[in-house]
Amino acid sequence: MAGRNVSRPWRLPLVILLASFLLVGPPFLSAYWVGLLTQVVILGILAMSLDLLIGYTGLPSLGHAGFFGVAAYGVGVLSTTYHAGLWTSVAGGFAIGTGLAALFGLIVSHVRDVYFLMITMALGMVLWGLSFRWIPVTGGDNGISGIPRLETLLGLPASGPIPYYYVALAVFVLCSALMTMLVKSPFGLTLQGIREHEPRMRSLGFNTWLHGYVSYVCAGAFASIAGIMWAYYNGFVSPTYLDLTASSELFLMVTLGGPATLVGPVIGAGAIVILKNVISAYTARWLLILGIVYIVTILWAPQGLWNLGRERRS
Amino acid sequence: MTYFIVQSLNGLFSAALLFLIASGLTLAFGVMRIVNIAHGSFYMLGVYVAYSVAARTSSLLAGALLAVLIVGAVGFLMQRLFLRRFASQPLPQMMMTMGFALFFRDAALMIWGGDPFTLATPRWLAGSMETGAIVFPWYRLFVIAVAALVGVGLWLINERTLIGARVRATVDDPEIAAATGINVTRLSGGVFAVGAALAAFGGVMGGPILGGYAGMDFDLLPLAFVVVIVGGMGSLKGALIGAIVVGMIDNFGKALVPELSYFTLFAPMVLMLALKPTGFYGRA
Numbered sequence: 001m002a003g004r005n006v007s008r009p010w011r012l013p014l015v016i017l018l019a020s021f022l023l024v025g026p027p028f029l030s031a032y033w034v035g036l037l038t039q040v041v042i043l044g045i046l047a048m049s050l051d052l053l054i055g056y057t058g059l060p061s062l063g064h065a066g067f068f069g070v071a072a073y074g075v076g077v078l079s080t081t082y083h084a085g086l087w088t089s090v091a092g093g094f095a096i097g098t099g100l101a102a103l104f105g106l107i108v109s110h111v112r113d114v115y116f117l118m119i120t121m122a123l124g125m126v127l128w129g130l131s132f133r134w135i136p137v138t139g140g141d142n143g144i145s146g147i148p149r150l151e152t153l154l155g156l157p158a159s160g161p162i163p164y165y166y167v168a169l170a171v172f173v174l175c176s177a178l179m180t181m182l183v184k185s186p187f188g189l190t191l192q193g194i195r196e197h198e199p200r201m202r203s204l205g206f207n208t209w210l211h212g213y214v215s216y217v218c219a220g221a222f223a224s225i226a227g228i229m230w231a232y233y234n235g236f237v238s239p240t241y242l243d244l245t246a247s248s249e250l251f252l253m254v255t256l257g258g259p260a261t262l263v264g265p266v267i268g269a270g271a272i273v274i275l276k277n278v279i280s281a282y283t284a285r286w287l288l289i290l291g292i293v294y295i296v297t298i299l300w301a302p303q304g305l306w307n308l309g310r311e312r313r314s
Numbered sequence: 315m316t317y318f319i320v321q322s323l324n325g326l327f328s329a330a331l332l333f334l335i336a337s338g339l340t341l342a343f344g345v346m347r348i349v350n351i352a353h354g355s356f357y358m359l360g361v362y363v364a365y366s367v368a369a370r371t372s373s374l375l376a377g378a379l380l381a382v383l384i385v386g387a388v389g390f391l392m393q394r395l396f397l398r399r400f401a402s403q404p405l406p407q408m409m410m411t412m413g414f415a416l417f418f419r420d421a422a423l424m425i426w427g428g429d430p431f432t433l434a435t436p437r438w439l440a441g442s443m444e445t446g447a448i449v450f451p452w453y454r455l456f457v458i459a460v461a462a463l464v465g466v467g468l469w470l471i472n473e474r475t476l477i478g479a480r481v482r483a484t485v486d487d488p489e490i491a492a493a494t495g496i497n498v499t500r501l502s503g504g505v506f507a508v509g510a511a512l513a514a515f516g517g518v519m520g521g522p523i524l525g526g527y528a529g530m531d532f533d534l535l536p537l538a539f540v541v542v543i544v545g546g547m548g549s550l551k552g553a554l555i556g557a558i559v560v561g562m563i564d565n566f567g568k569a570l571v572p573e574l575s576y577f578t579l580f581a582p583m584v585l586m587l588a589l590k591p592t593g594f595y596g597r598a
Contacts, residue, residue, distance in 0.1 A: 060405055107584055111591050114349045114404050114547075118539045119587060122580055125536040129576030244532045248351070248412050255409060287420035294413025295396065298406050 011306075015263060026165050034161045036277055040270045041165075041172040042229045047253040047265035048179050049222030054251070055260030056183050057215045058195030059109075060117045062247050063124020067220040069242025070127060071097030071227030076144035076237040077137060086150070093228040094221070100127075101220020109213040112198070124247050131239040143238030150232050168229050175222055179262060182218065191215050192260075249290065256297050258304025267306060316447045321569055322562070327454040327523075329561025330461030334516030335534065336541035337468060337553045338509025344485035344548025345498075345505045347404050348397065352411040353513055354535035355418035359385050360514025361526040362426050364433060374436050378518040382511045389510025393503045401499065402488065415531065423528055432525035433518070457519045464512070465554060472550055481505060485548045537564070540583045546596025555594050 022041065026034045046068055053059045074093035078084040084092065108119050131138045138144065150158045150167065158167055182188050193201045194208050202208050231237055240246060249272060257268025275293070280286050301308060339353045363384050364377030371377070392414060400406040439453045472478040484491040484498055492498045517526075524530075541560045545552025559582055567578025586593060 060408070107587060111587065114343070114347065114408070115543075115591065117349055117408060118543055119583070122536050122539055122543070122583060126576050126580045133572075133576065244535070245416070248416065251409070251412070285420055285424065287416045288424070291413045291415070291417030291420065294416065295410060298400070298410050298413065299396075302406055 011263075018267075022169060026162055031161045034165050036273060038161070038165045038168050038233055039273045040266075041168045042226050042233060043250075043253065043269040043273060044266035045172055045175045045229070046223055046226035046250060047257065047269040048176060048262050049219045049226065050250055050254050051259055051262055051265045052179060052182070052191075052215055052219045052222070054254050055262075055265075056188060056195065057191045057212060059112070059212065059216065060120075060251075061216075061219070062117050062121035062244075062251060063127070064120070064219070064223055065242045065246035065250050066124040066127040067097045067101055067223035068227035068230065068250075069131065069237070069239075069246070070100055071224035072231040072237045072241055073131060073138060073144070075228050075231040076147050079147050080144055081137075086153075090228055093231065094224050097224025097227055098217065098221040101217045101224075105213045105216040105220070109216055110209055121244065121247070124242065125244065128239055128243045131242060138237075138239075141239060143236060145236045147231055147235045147237070149235060164233065168233065171225065171229055175225060176262065176266075179222065183262065187211070187214070245287070252290070252294055252297070255304055256293070256301070258306030258308075261304070261306045264304050264306030268304070271305075319448055320450060321565055323450050323454065323458075324569075325562035325565035326458050326558070327561075328565055329557040330458045331516050331520045331524075332537060332541050332561050333461050333465060333554055333557035334519060335513045336538045336545070336557055337465075337550055338512035339538050340542045340545065340548055340550065340553045341481070341485075342502075342506050342509040343542065345481060345488070346393075346397070346407070346502045347402060347488070348411070348506075349404065349408045350411045350506075350509070351408060351535065352392070352414040352418060353509070353538060354531035354533075355415050355422075356385050356389060356510040356513035357517040357534050358422060358526065358531040359388065359418060360517030361433070361521045361530070362422055363514070364518040364521055365426070365431060365526055368433055372434070374433060374518070374522070377433065377521075378515060381514045381518050385514035386507045386511030390503055390507035392510075393506040397506070398499060398503070401502070419529075419531055422531075426526075428528040430525055430527035432523070433521035435522040453522055460519060464515075465550075468550055477501075477504075537579070540579065542593075543583050544586050544593055546593030549593070549595035552593055552595035 022037065026037055029037070046064075050061060050064045053061045053064070071093040074096040075089045078089040078092045079086075104120075104123050108116060108123070111119060132140060134140075150164055152158055153167060156163075158164060183191070190201065190206055190211055194206070194211055198208050227241075230241070253268035253272050254265045255268070256271060257266065258264025272290075276286055276290075279289055283289075297304075335353070335357055338356075339350060342348055342350055342353075360381040363381040364374070367377040367380045368374055392411075396410055396414075397407055400410065435453050439456050442449045442451045443455060470478075472481060480491070480496045480501055483494070483496060484501055488498055537560065541553060541556035543556075544559055545554070545556025560579065563582055564579050567574065571578065
């Protein structure tokens with residue numbers, strides 16, 4: 001199912017159109033829409049990181065928002081409680097998110113399919129419970145507010161919505177490039193081989209456990225980057241970042257957009273963010289609509305939007 | 315000692331509720347290979363339906379009956395109209411149930427509001443049993459007894475009836491079961507509906523103590539999952555053992571180290587996975 005897009009000539013023009021919009025559009029938009037686009041690119045990184053697991057390795061993780069949230073908490077705690085500087089906080093957030101992925105990976109990467117799903121979900125709930133109950137550190141339900149905004153970066157002024165958007169976009173471009181390289185590398189191809197037929201890969205001599213583990217840690221690392229960007233975007237961290245709703249919204253971004261494409265999950269992230277904000281302006285029933293979107297997606301576009309036009313896998 | 319006995323009884327009470335809820339989850343998993351994210355929603359809907367009924371009739375029994383019937387019907391329709399199309403495709407099935415979980419969660423908030431409530435304890439079960447220094451509410455004992463009865467009933471059906479034999483055959487191997495003439499599709503619908511009804515019943519039984527509140531569905535779901543993982547997916551016996559293990563650990567954990575309650579809860583799961591990934595009674 002590795003996607004060769006010969007039969008879908010609309011893909012390349014669409015990517016170019018969206019990319020040029022992301023690059024030159026924001027200065028012409030209101031601060032509100034710049035904020036939404038910032039959310040789209042940050043959650044795009046997060047959705048792509050989950051795609052490494054769901055799409056490329058065939059590991060359906062339902063606790064992925066955990067790493068995102070933990071990294072954001074890392075930044076929050078370091079920069080408010082300990083008044084750490086920007087780079088210390090960033091490094092700390094990244095280290096704790098990735099370290100946790102390295103730890104959890106040991107537990108989860110020898111199980112597959114539905115077992116993997118249930119275990120990642122349960123671990124995600126542990127993290128949520130911790131953020132909710134460990135009040136002295138995390139502030140409990142109130143979360144942590146007052147994360148300092150980005151003022152300057154590498155000597156350049158970076159305050160305000162538009163500069164921060166471009167910082168996020170730069171990180172997004174870097175992460176997408178890295179992830180694209182990852183999935184096209186021999187390592188990435190091995191992951192796809194494992195997804196298709198693990199026993200065969202094992203009998204060919206691949207250490208499938210190690211591949212799954214490394215894939216899980218990489219996904220956790222990219223999710224941590226997204227979490228750090230989000231903490232500075234919002235200036236605020238709360239348990240809702242890593243609850244089950246967050247993880248399932250994330251799961252939907254990947255499946256709605258189209259797993260194993262990297263582009264698809266970004267489109268999924270864009271669709272969900274914009275839908276959520278537009279709908280929330282009219283009604284408080286966002287979850288109800290999200291649930292319906294979920295059901296409709298599975299019924300009519302089970303392979304995701306970016307894969308539309310491809311025959312369904314049997 | 316008194317403390318220990320009372321905490322153990324509390325643990326058994328949690329185990330009773332967990333067994334009611336997890337038995338449906340594990341059976342649906344065994345027969346359909348489905349990870350039902352909406353299982354916590356069935357539990358939640360059970361409490362809310364019983365709340366509405368009890369508010370009008372002031373009878374917990376009527377509430378329990380209607381909750382079981384309505385939620386069972388919801389489960390049946392869900393399987394019939396939506397999940398059946400994705401038979402033996404675990405991921406689309408799971409995502410479908412996730413959509414329903416979000417839908418039910420918000421629908422419940424819309425219909426019943428977000429205010430927490432508890433169901434009224436039936437009058438004849440009010441008060442506590444007092445034996446020496448041990449004081450324990452009658453209602454909790456009643457729930458333990460009811461869950462035990464349900465467990466015995468499920469075990470009898472599973473081991474001693476034709477339907478039970480079909481269920482066991484399907485858990486073992488759905489394809490071979492279908493080849494021997496078992497109507498796996500219809501069986502799946504039935505098992506899914508019974509599982510939903512059991513979760514709703516668990517919700518009603520827990521209602522006078524735990525009550526209903528917004529977010530209860532996702533609070534409970536991981537607990538039920540841990541029970542199923544520890545016990546082994548698809549096994550009723552496993553659900554019983556898992557429920558007792560998780561109920562006890564959760565209770566003592568919460569009583570002794572409240573801040574770490576989530577860790578004490580998930581530690582057995584991690585241990586189990588490291589030692590025996592299929593759980594006590596699960597099959598690979």
